Amino acid sequence: MQALSTFFENNLTLIYFFYGLAFFCMGLLVWIESGRASSFRLARAMGPLAGFGLVHGLHEWFEMFQRLGAAGAANIPAWLLLDEVRVAHLAFSFALLVIFGIRLIYLSRRDESRYEKLFAYLAAGGLLGIWGLSLLLTNWIYQPAPDEFIAAGDALSRYILGIPGAVLASWAIILEQRTFRRLEMPDTGRDLLRAALALFIYGVFGQAFPKASFLFPANVVNATLFAELFGIPVQLFRLMMAALMAIFIVRALRAFEIERQRNLAKANEARLVAQEEALAIQTQSKRETDKLNAELQTAVHDLTLLFDLSRTLAATLNRQELLNQAASQICRSLPYVQTSLIILRNRPDEPLRCQTHAGYDQLPYRGTPACHEGQVLVAQTLQSTQPAIYVDGHPVGMPLVQNGQAEAEVRLPMGNCLLGFPLGDINSVCGGLVLGLQPEMTLLRQRDLYLLEAIASQLTIAIENATRYGESQARETLRGELLHQVVSAQERERQRIARELHDGTGQALTALGLGFAAASENVQHDQALAAAQLSELKTMSTQALQDLRDLIRDLRPSLLDDLGLVPALQSQVQLFAERTGVQTDFVLNGRRQRVQPEIETIVFRIAQEALTNVAKHAHAQRVTVEIGFTDNLLDLAVRDDGWGFEPKTVFEAPDGSRQMWGLLGMQERVALVGGSCVVHSQPGRGTAVQVSIPITAV
Numbered sequence: 100m101q102a103l104s105t106f107f108e109n110n111l112t113l114i115y116f117f118y119g120l121a122f123f124c125m126g127l128l129v130w131i132e133s134g135r136a137s138s139f140r141l142a143r144a145m146g147p148l149a150g151f152g153l154v155h156g157l158h159e160w161f162e163m164f165q166r167l168g169a170a171g172a173a174n175i176p177a178w179l180l181l182d183e184v185r186v187a188h189l190a191f192s193f194a195l196l197v198i199f200g201i202r203l204i205y206l207s208r209r210d211e212s213r214y215e216k217l218f219a220y221l222a223a224g225g226l227l228g229i230w231g232l233s234l235l236l237t238n239w240i241y242q243p244a245p246d247e248f249i250a251a252g253d254a255l256s257r258y259i260l261g262i263p264g265a266v267l268a269s270w271a272i273i274l275e276q277r278t279f280r281r282l283e284m285p286d287t288g289r290d291l292l293r294a295a296l297a298l299f300i301y302g303v304f305g306q307a308f309p310k311a312s313f314l315f316p317a318n319v320v321n322a323t324l325f326a327e328l329f330g331i332p333v334q335l336f337r338l339m340m341a342a343l344m345a346i347f348i349v350r351a352l353r354a355f356e357i358e359r360q361r362n363l364a365k366a367n368e369a370r371l372v373a374q375e376e377a378l379a380i381q382t383q384s385k386r387e388t389d390k391l392n393a394e395l396q397t398a399v400h401d402l403t404l405l406f407d408l409s410r411t412l413a414a415t416l417n418r419q420e421l422l423n424q425a426a427s428q429i430c431r432s433l434p435y436v437q438t439s440l441i442i443l444r445n446r447p448d449e450p451l452r453c454q455t456h457a458g459y460d461q462l463p464y465r466g467t468p469a470c471h472e473g474q475v476l477v478a479q480t481l482q483s484t485q486p487a488i489y490v491d492g493h494p495v496g497m498p499l500v501q502n503g504q505a506e507a508e509v510r511l512p513m514g515n516c517l518l519g520f521p522l523g524d525i526n527s528v529c530g531g532l533v534l535g536l537q538p539e540m541t542l543l544r545q546r547d548l549y550l551l552e553a554i555a556s557q558l559t560i561a562i563e564n565a566t567r568y569g570e571s572q573a574r575e576t577l578r579g580e581l582l583h584q585v586v587s588a589q590e591r592e593r594q595r596i597a598r599e600l601h602d603g604t605g606q607a608l609t610a611l612g613l614g615f616a617a618a619s620e621n622v623q624h625d626q627a628l629a630a631a632q633l634s635e636l637k638t639m640s641t642q643a644l645q646d647l648r649d650l651i652r653d654l655r656p657s658l659l660d661d662l663g664l665v666p667a668l669q670s671q672v673q674l675f676a677e678r679t680g681v682q683t684d685f686v687l688n689g690r691r692q693r694v695q696p697e698i699e700t701i702v703f704r705i706a707q708e709a710l711t712n713v714a715k716h717a718h719a720q721r722v723t724v725e726i727g728f729t730d731n732l733l734d735l736a737v738r739d740d741g742w743g744f745e746p747k748t749v750f751e752a753p754d755g756s757r758q759m760w761g762l763l764g765m766q767e768r769v770a771l772v773g774g775s776c777v778v779h780s781q782p783g784r785g786t787a788v789q790v791s792i793p794i795t796a797v
Contacts, residue, residue, distance in 0.1 A: 111332060112166045118338040119159030125345035126152020132352045139358065140206040141275050147199035147219075148268075152345075155192035161185040182249040186256060190230055193260035194223040196302075200267030207274040230259045243313060250310050254317040257306040265302015269295040279354060287354040294347035301340035308333045408432065409557055418565035419454070425558055426457035429534070435547070437537045438462070440473045443522065443530030443562070451477055451530060458535070469517065469535070476519035477531030486552065489517040520555035522562060532558060664699040665691045665726065668706055672724050675710045681722055683710075688727030688734075694794040701768045702726075702735050702790065705776070708765060709737035709788045717741025717786060728794075735790040743780045765790070 130149035133142065162185065201219040233255050238248060276291035308325040309317050325333040408428055415421050426439045438458035444451050453470040472489055479487045516536045523529035532555050536543075621628045659667040669685050676683040693699075706724060713719050719741035727734040762778055765788065769776040774792030 111334060112163050114334050114338055115159050115163035118334060118341060119156040119163065121338065121341040121345045122152045122159065123156030125348055126156060128349050128352065132355055139354065141203065144199055144202040144206055147195045147202065151192050151195040151199060154188055154195060158185060158188040158192055161188060186249060186252045189253065190227065190256040190260055193256060193264045194227050196264035196268050197223040197226055197260065200264060200271045203271035203275055204267065207271065226260050226263065230255055233259060237314065241313065247313055250312040251314050254309040254312045254314055257309045261306040262303055265298055269299035284354055284357060287351050290347045290351040294344050294351060297340050297344040297347060301337060301344060305333065305337040305340055408554060418562065421561055421565050422455040426455050429554065430458040435537050436534050438535035440468055440533040441530065442473050442477045442533060472517060473533040476517055476533055480519045480521040480531050481529060484521055487519045490515065518551065520551060522555060522559045659699060659703055663693045664702055667703055668724060668726060671707060679714050681719055683722045683724065686723060686725040688725065689729060692728050694733060698733065698772055698792055698794055701772060702733065705765045705768065705790055706735060706737060713739045713741065731793055733792045733794045736787060738785065738787040740785045743782045743784050743786050745782060746778055746780055
């Protein structure tokens with residue numbers, strides 16, 4: 100045993116190398132894995148563990164290089180191998196282990212909060228404070244020699260920081276391994292349990308035998324006693340425990356790859372389910388389409404007039420042209436129809452208006468369309484969603500379309516009859532088709548009424564399509580105009596940046612270059628003049644740097660990327676208040692959180708545009724910027740007490756030209772992320788821009 104002990108003592112440098120290598124490799128691998136996105140609580144506490152491995156490994160290599168330096172085998176400056184630096188590394192590494200243990204224990208018992216890190220840092224700082232106080236008391240009471248003081252500091256760091264840190268970390272890992280067992284990862288749980296055992300043995304038994312010191316119990320229980328009892332140096336025992344701990348920790352890191360594979364499998368399963376649902380919907384849609392096509396084909400064969408009308412309606416997507424052709428063709432094609440009116444409204448809050456008419460110019464005694472009677476009749480049909488009849492200007496309470504045979508007849512009252520059929524419903528573009536019958540018509544077949552209902556249905560679809568097409572064309576035109584405005588704004592911004600760089604930064608750099616050239620010529624002949632020139636150049640460089648920073652900040656505030664939306668908005672509000680002198684308030688509702696970067700950018704730009712509009716147009720005395728977060732929604736409101744405006748007259752001028760590109764750009768940006776942007780304003784009562792966007796916290 101004496102020979103074995105001598106062998107290890109002679110090769111202690113090599114033991115220190117592998118000892119440090121085990122911890123350094125473990126720390127490096129843990130640090131690499133700590134950047135992985137994971138739902139495991141362990142992932143949120145791995146940073147301090149990685150720091151412990153890296154710093155503790157460096158500490159062991161300190162001792163290796165100290166031995167190599169003492170033997171003349173290393174050319175390292177002596178100040179880098181001071182024992183004070185080594186002991187500080189040792190204490191700091193154990194403090195990181197304490198932080199890791201406390202954070203993981205805290206996370207294993209409750210959700211993460213803002214107090215978890217603070218508590219861990221305070222606890223580690225408290226132990227470091229106790230360790231530092233112990234060193235001061237030891238030096239004051241015993242006044243030891245420098246070598247003895249270093250040995251005492253080494254022992255105290257192991258007693259005060261190392262052993263408690265190992266116990267806390269081991270306990271935390273044991274608590275966490277139960278989570279992996281519940282997640283059906285028994286191998287990871289066993290690896291963590293073994294790692295916890297190796298860490299406990301390393302921290303408690305390995306650190307209980309420090310270097311010999313005058314302090315109790317290091318004067319009795321120390322590395323020398325360990326070598327006498329077991330025949331090997333304590334560093335070899337620590338190396339074995341460190342290697343075991345590193346192996347099991349690295350093996351446990353495979354849980355993150357297993358989690359990724361499980362998430363990928365779930366995503367694939369969800370994709371397959373979605374594909375199956377889409378296929379089922381597609382099959383159902385195809386079945387319904389086939390059924391509808393069969394019904395339409397039957398109707399086409401039975402009703403030639405309906406087919407001709409359908410061809411006419413399909414010939415154009417211009418709504419007014421479509422309405423004119425439909426009204427004329429109905430009068431021409433149906434012998435019992437004398438006149439036709441089409442009455443519509445574009446929105447539920449608008450009044451009904453006569454859009455087109457036909458047949459009235461052929462009347463012998465009356466050529467004026469019966470618009471008033473038609474509007475009353477259409478209002479009744481929309482209310483009841485059923486066809487209605489007017490006779491001599493009075494409603495008749497009789498059902499027109501009845502269930503029965505197609506050849507059944509409906510007797511009409513004597514007089515001038517108007518038949519009304521609803522087009523659309525009250526929640527969309529809606530109105531009615533009003534038909535004036537020939538005076539001699541006293542009977543109508545049920546088939547004729549079915550045909551008229553089918554015509555109304557076809558006309559409804561055609562009007563819907565033409566309206567949507569018109570809206571689509573208008574929207575495309577608007578987007579093209581907005582794109583033109585965006586490109587123009589980008590070019591103007593580029594010109595501004597180029598101008599500012601040329602006029603400001605470029606000229607400042609040119610002046611700096613000339614100034615440095617002059618100073619370099621005067622430095623040998625007139626040092627006082629050169630010093631004055633350098634002082635002026637320093638002031639010029641500081642101003643140029645500040646101008647460049649202001650330019651960069653105007654392009655995109657760094658706060659938005661570094662700290663998030665809320666601090667960026669607060670800074671923007673403060674800058675707005677300083678620049679304009681307008682009283683500006685910032686209100687935060689709910690708990691501040693980070694959301695998707697593209698949403699943060701959109702919300703910030705909208706707030707920036709709204710404040711710019713206030714500064715240019717509102718003449719406001721007070722502005723409020725309010726942002727709120729809920730579980731799935733982000734709300735932004737920018738309100739001012741300025742002059743205000745009439746939104747309808749601003750968004751769409753009477754000649755159809757569009758204005759207020761900034762507000763339209765806001766609405767387009769919000770629409771791209773599935774949100775809504777509403778502008779409320781009245782002349783003399785201020786303006787409010789309200790934005791609501793669905794979010795997912797990150």
